[in-house]
Amino acid sequence: MENKKKYINLDIKSFGMIAALIIIFIIFYVLTKGSNATPTNINNLIMQNGYIIILATGMLLCVLTGYIDLGVGSVVALGAACAAKLVVEQGWPVPLAWLIAVAIGLAVGVFAGFFIAFLDIPPFVVTLATMLMGRGLTYTLLRSLTVGPLPADYSFIGVGFLPTVKVPLGEGSIDIVCIVVAALVTVGIIFAEVKTIRTNNKYGFANLVPWQMAIKDVVILAIVWFFFTRLGMYNGIPIQLVVLAIIVGIYHFVTSKTVAGRQIYAMGGNAKAASLSGINTKKVFFWVYVNMGVLASIAGIVLSARQGGANPKMGDGVEMDAIASCYIGGAAASGGVGTIIGAVVGALVMGVLNNGMSMCGMSTDLQKVVKGAVLLGAVVLDVTTKKKKG
Amino acid sequence: MGMSEIILEMKHITKAFSGVKALDDVNLQVQKGEIHALCGENGAGKSTLMNVLSGVYPHGTYDGDIIYKGETCKFHRIKDSENKGIVIIHQELALSPYLSIAENVFMGNEQLSMRGVIDWTKTRERAKEALEHVGLQNENLNAPVNTLGVGKQQLIEIAKAMAKNVELLILDEPTAALNDEESAQLLEIMLELKKKGVTCIIISHKLNEISYVADSITIIRDGKTIETLKKGVDEWSEDRIIKGMVGREMNNRYPVRDNCPIGDVVMEVKNWNAYHPEIADKQILKNINIKVRAGEVVGLAGLMGAGRTEFAMSLFGHSYGQKISGEVYMHGKKVSTKTVKDAIDNKIAYTSEDRKTYGLVLINDIKTNMTMAALRAYYANGQIVNERQENLDAEEYKEKINVKATSIHQTVGSLSGGNQQKVVLAKWMMTHPDVLILDEPTRGIDVGAKYEIYCAINDMAREGKAIIVISSEMQEIIGTCDRAYVINEGRIAGELDRSELSQESIMKCIMDSNGKGEE
Known part of the structure; x- marks a missing residue:
């Protein structure tokens, strides 16, 4: 073997969004004189944006194929409406009601996926149809009324916390469970890095430049510790965070480590080439939309749990937030490029913006203007830096 | 020629992209009324030079002077050069498929009755005039341009240039997508245009065409002008041009395949029939029977549209x-x-004739492209991808077939055509096939890379693989194959052994079978 390049540089693009997130957070920290970093508010950030993050993970798969799903807002509402109605009005057990909600999401996904994958109808058209149909069904089902309140065994998924072990700290107290989780995450990250370096060395692959790796890990660990100590100073770990961790973990794994994930990327990059490489592109297409339906219904359950009820207007327009999260997180509108972590960071950027602007007392009308500008800015930055490289 | 008036002079042109010099002090002199060829390997800088000339790279982004008809020109956009009568026709056709022939001829140059309003009578009349130059005056002017074959579409491009009163026509690889017949027709039209006083610059890899049509050849290598050859003055042969392009003698363009015994039949296809995907009663492939043995390289020769790619793809x-x-x-x-x-x-493995559309995910890296087809079978435990093994094997194949790239993580879209083709080849080698069907494996790539692809084909044959090469270049079939089937009008027109293979014998097979198929 000849002399190979021993080190590679950090991919600025994937890290850039995290940097932007930190900067936006700090700007609002200054503007709100520190109140956006209070334990309560950090907890709110998760609780308010959990369902958007769930939608963004599913939406990323659609975006990777080069298209979007406009119907998710309606599926959120339809799933939530069914589950809430069954529990409140029919007295069904909560798990069964949730199962029905997920089945409805699945059914909508199968419906959309069938037209898109097997009849070659453009996803934009099909999901515009499911958006209208889903919303209409929700209004019909709820007779335009709100259903609620939801029992505690339903709402805990949106507002509940893991058990805590509080110890006094300064004027307040802190939850030991949070500290333990943060410590476990730290050990996990360090262990993973060491393993990567070992494998790289063993097979002669290039490693990250050491100082860059150090900065990356320090920043990530700082965020982790900041985040969990704040949660610990509030009520501990929200159930929503556990749900999010599981979903994001699964989808990160699927997109980065599995054959199915690779097939989605390949298809988004060049469907014809993927098909001639033995990838069943119709099947990939179908499952991506089925998956989106299921995740949208889960997001609906989480949202209704948090709001304590279901109403026909819920989830209106959230498909746009989910799509924006993917683009802000570096996904390409033409497909084939993007990561789950990017989409999650994108959703958090939107969340921190929303939250910060509300705390500054900015009107919701103006907030939309700012969000639009941030979306455009992020994509412009992405496209122009790519051009320079080429 | 008798004329020695210089229409164009490009002096000391230097153009760099982020510090890397693509052109380094290039000089070019073109005489009025001649056909001037630009030769060089891929990446030598031919297209860059023409983009400088036509204003794609505006004045100020390069160093040096362009003197056109005795006047120093500073083109800031393409329109500036077009106004002076310089028109470039790029490799990729710039036609709008669903617009009519007449509309395409005047696309961007619309014939107006008043500001913003198109004069259709004038458009049709002038289109007819322009089409006369290329022998297409009898086509239906209102037909959508995609109803024509690629060859005629290329001619429409030239008509489009003629409609702009072109004086200096630049053709970038005009025959790359054409078959022999269409190419010959295009070359004749170039000679016609020359008689009408149009000066041409042609970029082409097809050296036989260049030596036939050109009056002088400027050779560019690594961004520098090496030499200019003149017909009737300098030695004028394909070997001489290649020597200039690669900087050394290439004694044999096709490496010898020795120590390669031919074994048993690996694949046999019997009575293969297929119909057109949209027109259900149009039979495209008629009763095709072929077989290929281990260690054997079998050619599928024929004209473009004969059904070779259709056969391979319907099979695959x-x-x-x-x-x-x-x-x-x-x-x-x-x-x-x-x-x-x-x-x-x-x-079975199949590499497409169009690597960018059907072979590669251009935005992905070398490794991901290489393992795309083999992923499920060789690089996954169940659903989980073994990325370590992927990296190791991608490295191995990159070395093995000499993909020139900084690492296996380089994006495939940034590679040259030859290296992209090698990635496609590696992608299918990694599926460990017994039969490889290579469709136009060297289309649009330079002499050096071609040689390497031929070597890879030989190596695979030596490993006992059966190989089918589909090529429109008869020379390639003759140079690489042990045996060849000639396909014409969707049926096997003949089978030729190595000893019988020649351009004449292939053409004879085609001619003999023409029209015979219809019962």
Whole structure:
């Protein structure tokens, strides 16, 4: 073997969004004189944006194929409406009601996926149809009324916390469970890095430049510790965070480590080439939309749990937030490029913006203007830096 | 010629992209009324030079002077050069498929009755005039341009240039997508234009065409002008041009395949039929029977549109056509190739003639492209991808077939055509096939890379693989194949052994079978 390049540089693009997130957070920290970093508010950030993050993970798969799903807002509402109605009005057990909600999401996904994958109808058209149909069904089902309140065994998924072990700290107290989780995450990250370096060395692959790796890990660990100590100073770990961790973990794994994930990327990059490489592109297409339906219904359950009820207007327009999260997180509108972590960071950027602007007392009308500008800015930055490289 | 008036002079042109010099002090002198060829390997800087000339790279982004008709020109956009009568026709056709022939001829140059309003009578009349220059005056002017073949579309491009009163016409690889017949027709039209006083600059890899049509040849290598050859003055042969391009003598363009015994039949296709994907009663492939043995390289020769690619694609996972019938035998056992996955599982591989559209995910890196087809079978435990093994093997194949790239993580879209083709080849080698069908494996790539591809083909044959090469270049079939089938009008027109293979024998097969198929 000849002399190979021993080190590679950090991919600025994937890290850039995290940097932007930190900067936006700090700007609002200054503007709100520190109140956006209070334990309560950090907890709110998760609780308010959990369902958007769930939608963004599913939406990323659609975006990777080069298209979007406009119907998710309606599926959120339809799933939530069914589950809430069954529990409140029919007295069904909560798990069964949730199962029905997920089945409805699945059914909508199968419906959309069938037209898109097997009849070659453009996803934009099909999901515009499911958006209208889903919303209409929700209004019909709820007779335009709100259903609620939801029992505690339903709402805990949106507002509940893991058990805590509080110890006094300064004027307040802190939850030991949070500290333990943060410590476990730290050990996990360090262990993973060491393993990567070992494998790289063993097979002669290039490693990250050491100082860059150090900065990356320090920043990530700082965020982790900041985040969990704040949660610990509030009520501990929200159930929503556990749900999010599981979903994001699964989808990160699927997109980065599995054959199915690779097939989605390949298809988004060049469907014809993927098909001639033995990838069943119709099947990939179908499952991506089925998956989106299921995740949208889960997001609906989480949202209704948090709001304590279901109403026909819920989830209106959230498909746009989910799509924006993917683009802000570096996904390409033409497909084939993007990561789950990017989409999650994108959703958090939107969340921190929303939250910060509300705390500054900015009107919701103006907030939309700012969000639009941030979306455009992020994509412009992405496209122009790519051009320079080429 | 008698004329020695210089129409164009490019002096000391230097153009850098982020610090890397693509052109380094290039000089070019073109005489009025001549056909001037630019030769060089891919990446030598030919297209860059022409982009400088036509204003794609505006004045100020390069160093040096452009003197056109005795006047120093500073083009800031393409329109500036077009106003002076310089028109460039790029490799990729710039036609709008659903617009009519007449509309395409005047696209961007609309014939107006008043500001913003198109004068259709004038458009049609002038279109007819322009089309006369290229012999297409009898085409239906209102037909959508995509109803014409590629050859005629290329001629429409030239008519479009003629409609702009072109004086200096630049053609970038005009015959790359054309078959021999269409190419010959295009070359004749170039000679006609020359008689009418149009000066031409042509970029082409097809040296036989250049030596036939050109009056002088400027050779560019690594961004520098090496020499200019003049017809009737300098030595004028393909070998001489290649020597200039690669900087050394290339004694044999096709490496010898020795120590390669031919074994048993690996794949046999019997009675293969297929119909057009949209027109259900149009039979495209008629009763094709072929076989290929281990260690054997078999050619599929024929004109473009004869049905070779259609055959390969219909065979490979029924990727082309409908109502497909016929049998495929691998090692004597009947197998299904109904889906691409079936074909891959049965050890068949197919590299497309169009690597960018059908072969590669250009935004992905070398490694991901290489393992795309083999992923499920060789780089995954169940669903989970073994990325470490991927990296190791991608490295190995990169070395093995000499992909020139900074690392296996470089994006495929940034590679040259030859290196992209090598990645496609590696992608299919990694599926460990028994049969490889290579469709135009060297289209649009330079002499050096071609040689390397031929070497890779030889190596695979030596490993006992059966190889089918589809090529429109008869020389390539003759140079690489042990045996060849000539396909014409969707049927086998003949089978030629190595000893019988020649351009004449292939053409004779085609001519003899023409029209015979119709009952």
